[in-house]
Structures are given as structure tokens and as C-alpha cells.
Amino acid sequence: MLSGRRRPWISPWRRARRVLGINARNLLYVHGLNPRRHFPLADDKIRTKRLLSAAGVPVPETLAVLTNLAQVGSARPLLEAAAEFAIKPARGRQGSGILVITTVEGGRFVRAGGESYSWDDLRRAMGDILFGVYSFGRHDRVMVERRIKGHEMIGALSELGLPDVRVILLRGEPVMAMMRVPTVASGGRANLHQGALGIAVRLRDGLAFRCVLKGSPVTAHPDTGAPVTGFRLPYWDEVIDVARRAAAAVPLPYLGVDIILAHGSGPIIMEVNVRPGLEIQNVNGRGLRRGLERAWEMPGSRP
């Protein structure tokens, strides 16, 4: 999709100054604004969730929190009954250690990809989480959540894993948004560096206006051929509203909020991030700085 009207020419030098680099992000926003003592609120998914649900923000339903091997050992009936669930390390990073089970067949747990796990396999996977394999060796907890299915409107983009929407907010004001769509290359994860698609979403109306794969613009999903631009995301106003409410609930002024466009319910907050990545700028084709400065000066923004 090409730009419709001519825009005034802006020198590369001025454009460069609109890009937020890691130094400026850390100095001005991540460490400049976010109090260090509140970082654990975002880094531990269980604490984040408690905080958000207390504020009435929709989060995935927690089936269980397992803190030791004995609890893992006795969780089988619960998991078999749930049949559709996800297990996650509470402090994992970038989606590592997450296992999504879609059905239970003859005592075996079947993953989203079709691979099936025996109970022993599953128990070992949860043991790894407890031992801190995904959280730098610190003891961690296993979070079991009910599986969330993607909204039917984005069904064509959900085949290889659940897409999420990342909104960056400063003092409660949305600054930039994108949707991350898993591909075969990303191994079902919504991780841009591993080859997930980044779709730029217009804040005003939820229009998917640009899609980037590993830094280069594309117009179709590389695996399924589904169109990746030119549509509007469902219930966008609600998405923005939920993002604002999540940001208001967490005492961290600079935030990345990850939202699932869930089937049946409205948008659900998956997690919040104190150090949201900068790749969103490449996806949107635009630097973050102007948006951040505007949000900072917004009269409605939280002081």
C-alpha cells in the first residue's frame, strides 16, 4: 500500500532525531520514569494479574498456581478436566517456556502444533519452570491459565499461534500500537526477532496499515498467504480502553501492554512490559519520540 498523498519532505537528520534509541529509552523513560521498586509488578505475571484483576481489567482466567513439585504432581486431574489450557513460567521472558494444550486424548495432552505429551512429559516441563530454566535460574512458579482463542476476525492470522496487540503508553496515553502475528519461522511465538509479523495499527481507528517481516514491508502472511494490511481490528475502542485501564492500574508511567483479541469476550490483557522493545518503530515506519512528547504534554495524562 503506497502513501496516498504527498507528504512534506523531512530531512533524514530530523527523522533520525524522532527515533527512540535504547540510551534515550532507558534514561528518559524506563529508568527515568519507572520506579525500580515497581519493576517486579510487571516482571512477575502472577503479581501483574492480581493487580489488574483487582482494578477490574480483564485478564486470562487462572486455573492454578503451582509453586512446588508436590503441587505439580497432584495437578493432573485438574489439567485433564480443563483440557484446554496454557502453562507459563511466572517470570519467563519473551514467551519462553509457554506450552499451550488444546485437547486431552486418551491421557495424552495435545499441543497447539499437534505434538502430544504424556503426563510425565508435561510434569517435567513444569519442573523445568520451577527450577528456573526460563527465569535465569531463580526459583519460579507455574501458572496454569485457561486457553484463550483468538477473535474470529483475525482467524486467518491465528493459524500458527495467537497474535497479540502491543500498545505503548506513556502516563496512560497510547503512543503507538502494533499486532504481532506468529509464523512458522517464529515457532508459533509472537516474537518479531524470531520472525513473527509486525502489523502497524493506527491508534485512531485500529486500521492495520503496514506490515513488516524482519524489517521489510510485506502485504501477505508468508506461510498462509492471508492479507496482513488494509483491515480494521475488532472492537478497537475497547482495546484502547482496556490498555488505558491496565496502565492506570500499574504504577509504571512508561509501559508496553500486550493484549489478546479474544473470542467470545472482549480484549484481554496478557502481560505488561516495563522495557517494551523499540522494533515497533520499524513496524510503524516512524519514530516514537514525537508521540511520546505529545503524550507527555497531553492535558489528560496522568501526572
Added chain:
Amino acid sequence: MPPPRLAALPTAIILGLAASGVVGYKVLFAGYALESIVPVVAYDVRTVLTFEGHDDSVRVRTFLPRVDARQTVRQESFSAPEMSGVEEIEGENRLITWSAPALTGPHTITASYRVSARALRYVLPEPDPPIPAPPPGLVEENLSSTETIQADHPEIGELLERIAPAPRTIGRTLRAIFDFTHDQVESIPFKGTTDALTALRLSEGSCNGKSRLFAALARRAGIPAKLVGGLILAPGSKRISHQWVEVRVNGLWIPFCPLNGHFAEIPARYMRLYTGDEVLFTHSANINFDYLFNIRRRLASRETLDEGAGAPPWASTRLWALFGRIGIPIDLLRILIMLPLGGTVTVIFRNVVGLRVFGTFLPALIAVACRGTGLGWGLLGFALVLTLVGLVRLVLDRMNLLHTPKLAMMLTVVILVMIGLSAAAVSYGPADLAYISLFPIAVTTLTTERFAITVQEEGWREAIAVSAQTILVVSACYLVMESVALQSVFLAFPELLLMVLAVDLWLGRWMGLRLTEYRRFGKLFTRITGGTADA
């Protein structure tokens, strides 16, 4: 934007001004001698003596360099297993004798020291005075005829008459003797001993033949002359020592080297070992004796050579001497002083260039570790350890172990690999690599752990990419921290560390894009393709 909590930039400026103030005061008002911080060339000399014992008593004797106005000798150390060494002064010479009542099998003695010497040039008296009558007593032995310096022989007298006919003056005579021995006697690389007469008759000689002929002619002319033995300091390994001559003029001993053409001068690379017509090594018979000199050139700051003896109270040399008194080696202080620079170099590469490296200051610490081995071998050894232990760690991972026990196991493996590498290097390979064992174990283990985590989380490609970037930063740190110029300046003016603080402070508030981000976001600087929000 939120205001910074403390004014960082003014603090940086104050620190910078303070540093330059102190340095300026030292140089301008306290008379701090700038030449004292110019690095000097020093040589690490290692003499390796090998022999075989046959269950008999063994004696090996050689000369050790003495400290004099021209040369300094430091860090002397000996290794002579199963033997006792006795040092003694004999006349102008310093000797060491190693002995053992009964020795069997191959043995090695090593003597190591660090030498630095100055070049000296003498001016002969002008106008050229006649040769004075020899003063009685004192220098008589330097005028006499000996078995190898046949000053009394008629052929020497004829030659002297031919090249410098009487009446003789000192300068003209020495010039004639020098020209003859330097130009008319052919230089040959002969290792044995040649006496003065043989050198003359064959018209050829090595350093000792020419020097003896020089001495014989000078003595015949009534100028006291003596042989001097030593070593020409050139990097590498060799078996050749050197001899030259000194003649006494106006109460001074003036050096001449008829082999290499030094007239009344001595170059800085001549190390003096003994005076007189001596043999460098004397040893028991039938022990299959051999020797080798191994010489390494290095730059050293004057501070470390002088160690603050008699320095004024404001000189930093005083500080170093103080630390020396409680047993802290100057080398450790040098590392401490240079480490902040390594830190700043790492910061620049991380935050300004935007490279990814293992750990925060690991590169600077690894650079310190490379001192023993040299950068090349250090990095190679490090890469080897990293790869081997990285592979072990991947195996350990399969075993599903707890983090700390796993680290303890890796520590053990790191030590095993390093000991193995050292042993292999000593036996088969480059000896320098053996110093890999001096690598700080904890640093190595931590780096290996980071490497393994990167392999797991981001794959081999990224781990190797980060390793390459780490190696680049290590090299930069090494070059900066091992720069003799910077070392000299920082050892002389430790207050410059305030300047380093100022730079760090400034870097701490620096918000520009990293160089690698210009590439990462480069597409955002030009016309955006693929749609915009305004479409």
C-alpha cells in the same frame, strides 16, 4: 521530559577541571619532570643453561649484570632445582655459582632479569694531548702483555708504528687503532676465542679477536685498555654473547666496539656482564653443557623502573613506593589504575557503538587476563575454553540440574580445560599459551555461562556474533590498558582518573542513537515504504 535528579554535566565539568588543575599544578608549579613519564625500552633476559649430571658433583658459574650509571637491572630471579647458588663479587664482576654434590640426568638452570640501559657517547679531549706516562699501580694490569693480548710482541709493535707513527696523541692513535681493527680486519662469525696476534696474522676476527687486537695495540701505545663482555639486547633467542673494549682516557673508561663500529660510544642495547678477558660460563667437565639467551623487548614506564627512590613527596612514585613497602606489586597497581579505562572503553562500545558483549565489564577483565599470554594467544585460549566448556554446559543442560551446582561443575571443567591447555602448551606448543592458567577462573566461568545462555535463548548464530563482538571489545580494552604511553601518564598522574569519571558521567547522560541503531532504524530516516498511518 522529567528533569535529571542531579546536574550531571556540571559535575563532569568540575571533575575534569579538578583533574587538569592538579596535573597542571604538578607540571607548571611543582616542577614535575615530564621526561620522567616517557616510557623506556627494557629487555627481559632469560638465560637458560642445560646440562646432564652423571652422579658427580656439578658446578656451573657465570656472570650477572651489575647496576651502574648506565644500566639498571631489576626483577632478578633464578631457578636451579636441586642446586645451591652462591653470589659473590670478584673485582668489578658479580658472579653466581650453582653447585650440587651429585646430580643425575638432565637439568636446567634459568636466570632472568629485566635490563634497561642508556646509550653513551664520549668526546675525546680537544686539542688532542700526547699519551701520558702510565700512572703507577692502579691500571698496570690493563697495560701488560698477556697470553691472548700480546702487547709486547714485535708484530704488534710494527703494526702500531705503521698505522700510528710516533709521536702519538691519544685521539689520533685510538682512531688509527679503531680504523684498523674495524676496517682492515675482516669480521667473521667465529664462536671460539681468537688472540690478538692470530687476529692480526689471519686478518680476520670475531668480536673477541678484534677486541683483543684493539687492546694489544692500545696497551703497546701506552693507553690502558681492557676487555668487556656482555650481551647485545635484541629480541629473540641466541647463543652469541659479545665482547668490546674500554680504554682509559683522563680517568674515564671509554667504550669502543671494533666489530660493530662504535667509536667512543656504546649503544643502549649493549648489556654489560663482566670486565676483563673472562669466559662467560665455566662448568664441570663432561656434563654436555649448553646455554641459550632468550630476550624480549618491552616498554616500561620510568615510574616502575625507579620505584620512587628519592622522589619528592608530591610525586606519585612515592605512592607506588609506599604500596611496594606493604608488598603490593607495582604491576597490580598498574592494573588497578588502568581498569577504569577498560571500563570506559567497554561503555563506549556498548552505549555509543551499540555492540552486544557478554557481561557488563567482562571485556575489560578478560583484557587484564590476557596480559600473561599476550592478546593473540589470550583470545585464542579464551575461545578454546569457551567452546569446550560451552559444549560441556550444553550436555549438563540435558541432565536437568539446578543452577548453582551446574555452575560449580562448569567451574571445575574450566579449571580442567585450562590445566590441560597449559600442560599441552608447555609440552608441544607455544609456551605463551601456558599462561592461560593465570586467567581468572571466575571471569572465565561467568563468560562461559553467558555464552551458554545466549546459545539456549537465541541460538548459536547470535552467541557466536556476541562472542565476536566481545572479542573486538576485549582487543580494544587490551590496546588501551596495555598502552605504555597511557600507562605512563596515568601512573604519573593518577588524578586523571577523575577525568575518566567525568567521561563516564558524560556517557551516562548521553542519549544519542547507538551507531548500530542507525543501521537498525536506517529505513526510518528515508522515505517510508509499505504504507503510512496517513494513507
